[in-house]
Amino acid sequence: MKFIRSLFHYSASIQAKIFVTFSIIVLLSIAAISVTTYLNFSRTIEKNAINYVSDSVKHANDNFELIFEDIQKISTVIVTNKTNVIDAITSSNDPVSLEGFREKQDSENFLLSLIAYKASISRIAIIGLNGKIFNTGGSLIFNSILDQPWFESASTSKDKQILIDAPAVGSVSFTRIIRQNNRPVGVVIIDFDKDTIEQMFAIxxxxxxxxxxxxxxxxxxxxxxxxxxxxxxxxxxxxxxxxxxxxxxxxxxxxxxxxxxxxxxxxxxxxxxxxxxxxxxxxxxxLKDASRIRSQIGQIVALVFFVVLLVSIALSRQITKNIKHFSFTMKKVQEGNLHARPHVVSKDEIGDLSEGFNLMMNNITTLMKEIKIQEQGKREAELFALQAQIRPHFIYNTLGTIKNLARMQNVKNVEELLGSFIELLRMTLGHTREIITIREELDYLKSYIHIQKYKYLDRITVMLQAEDDILDCQTLKLVLQPILENAMIHAIGQSDKNLFITVRIYSELNRVKFEVTDNGIGMTPEQIERVLESSEHDESFNGIGMKNVNERIRRTFGNEYGIAILSEVGMYTTVEFTIPEMRKRSKA
CATH class of the missing domain: 3.30.450.20 (PAS domain)
Structure with missing residues (x-):
């Protein structure tokens, strides 16, 4: 019932479209073949009937013409026979006399010899214009025949002819003039056998x-x-x-x-x-047989079309089964069930589409999970930021009080140390901007170096070299301090020698290049890999490690940028990276 209902919504059902289209094509094909077959069969029957009747009629006429030619030859023999025909009908012998009787008997015996074994001839008669009559076969002919119109027509005709209903009704006779010295003296009549003619033309x-x-x-x-x-x-x-x-x-x-x-x-x-x-x-x-064939063709067409309907239903259902399943799955996804997946086992385009849909939904699910995690992290970061907004003010006030006490007590080194530490905290906690100038980044780095001098005393010397024209270029915040901190912690190691660190910043091919080089204990390739991959930064001042710096650079400027470490064990280590040269826009 569902399928029948879908036919009334033709534009909404692919199965109905396939079914109706396939059925119409097959029906038109079967109808065309059936009509063509019927017409050809009818024409063949008509042609065969024409050929049969034509052959039968021609055959009957050919047979009759053979008989006719035979009768013509017999008539020629009769009209040219002088003794038994011409002399007999022109003699003056009395028919009742002995001579007349013998003459009649001889003539009729002659005619009888001609009619023998001729089933197509029923009678031969010789009728003289003087009233003498000789005949064999059939009924007797009397002298009254001379007064009938057909005899007058036969005796006055110039040539042979065929007479109908003469001398009896329903008979067919052949007549020919008998001449003596080119003068008509009588007529020979040869009657065709009526039954033979009827059988001959019984078609x-x-x-x-x-x-x-x-x-x-x-x-x-x-x-x-x-x-x-x-x-x-x-x-x-x-x-x-x-x-x-x-x-x-x-x-x-x-x-x-x-x-x-x-x-x-x-x-x-x-x-x-x-x-x-x-x-x-x-x-x-x-066309009786053609009508019967037409009826049979109609029955066959109906049966074939019914079978085609069943096949088309099954075929359209099989073709659209996967499409329906795929459509049903998409409706589930549309309703919010993102875990619904079509299970189409097919190697055709529908199978490819199903596989692509599953891959797309898996990617979407993965992305949504990632977005969910990112949103959760974002909410935690916002909460942390709200909490962090409270801490700096208290820390600044406390450190400021300690610094004033150190000034009052005339403790210069404590005052300087606290001053640098306050500036460092202000840079770390107070600035919300991610992008700052290189000048600001160097100021932050100087405060950090000033604090570290009190820790390492005179064992570490840091030299800053930066081109003046790039100091106002922009860079990420806190990119140099983690690198410098790593050099101070790991480069000096267990060595007693003094550590010399050079920080160079210069322009190169529209890019700004940063280099941090130390003369420490160096690093092995495994150590380099571990430094760039490790997320542990508990010992760092601000909780930002080398890996974090590298990821921030790549995420901000692209994967072609990032940290590169060059090192020789026991000799030096150089950490370098480049960023695009970005000038700070001046306010108009």
Whole structure:
């Protein structure tokens, strides 16, 4: 039901889009193939019917033409026989006399010899214009036949002809003039066997087929028994097929409507007999098999389409399964469940997308954890800063009181020491700016050196060398003191020799370079690595170690900046770093 409902929201469902698109394409393809198959099958049936009827009609006409040619040859033998034909019908012997009887018997025996083994001929008769009649086969012919119109037509014709319904109704006869000295003396009549003709033209390719045979005058020679209404084609609904002019082609086909029924008409004209053979095949019966095939094709199409629907549903569901799962997971993330992950096991684009989404969410989770930790540290630092704001005032006041007491007691060294210590605390605790000038950084460093002289007495000598034009350049606060403190603590070591430290600050290629060099005990590579990596700075004055200074430089100016330590054990140690040359902007 969910899938059916999704069809009504076509634009919102990928599965429905795939299903509908796939179904339409398959349905159109199947429909096109089915229609093409049906039309080709129908045309094939029609073509086969035309070929079958044409071949049958042509075959029937060919057989009849063979019989016709045979009858023509027989007629030639008869009209050229002088003894048994010409002399017999022109003699003056009385038919009832012995000579007349013998003459009749000889003539009829001659005709009987010609008709023997000729199943296609039912009768041969010789009729003289003087009234003498000789015949064999069929019924007797009497003298009254001389008065019939068809005999007059046959006796006056210039050539041979075929007569319909002469001398009996439904008969087909061939007539030819018998001449003596180029003068007509009689007529020979050869009747075709009616059953032979009917069998010859009994062509019925499908139920309801109609076959008509007409002579050149349009008279029907053969027509279906239940359709024998007209005797002439010109006066029948089939008149469009009649023409007195011989057609250029002997065989043609067309579509014809007869009595509100559609027929496939096959027309054949014999150049020998002049007969027109017309076969009418009802389209309804002709396409009966095509209709059955159409019904079967429809059933197959419905079955195939139903199977395609099932396959398309399964296929679209399989294709969109991972997409739906991925979409469901994204909704969970949208609702705030950042731990939701799509579990898509696929090597296609959806699998790649799922893997990328999981990686992205893992990174986001990690970043959020880091942000949470940073926020917690920030809150702790703010709390610490609030607490630290209270301490300096008390410390400054207390130290100031002690300094005044030292002045009153005329203790100069204590007064100087406390003065330097107060300035050092003020720099450390009072200044909230992270960026100060190099001049301010050196002042802070001098206060620290002044305090350390009282600790180490004359064992440590510190020389400060800074170019005047860079004193107003900006630097990070408290970058030199941790380095100098490290040199004083670690460089002197257990040695009894005096420690000499040089601090140089100079400009180089638009950068400010800081160098702190001592002549102490030096450092091994392991010690250098430990100094830069160690976070322990309990012994330092302000809690800032070398690692902290290095990280602050990199974080502020970039990874290409940072502390570098050069050292030789027992000889020297140089700590150096560079920062961009930054001039303090003057107020306008």
């Amino acid at each position: 019925n390719p499908v139920e309801g087929s109609l076959l008509y045979v007409a002579d050149p005058l349009g008279n029907f020679i053969f027509q279906p028994e239940h359709e024998q209404v007209q005797s002439n084609m010109q006066n029948s609904p089939l008149s469009p097929f009649y023409t007195s002019v011989e057609p250029l082609t002997s065989l043609s086909s067309s579509v014809f409507d007869l009595n509100d029924h559609k027929y496939l008409a096959v027309r054949y004209h014999s150049n020998i007999t002049g007969w027109l053979t017309l076969g009418l095949i009802p389209y309804k019966a002709l």
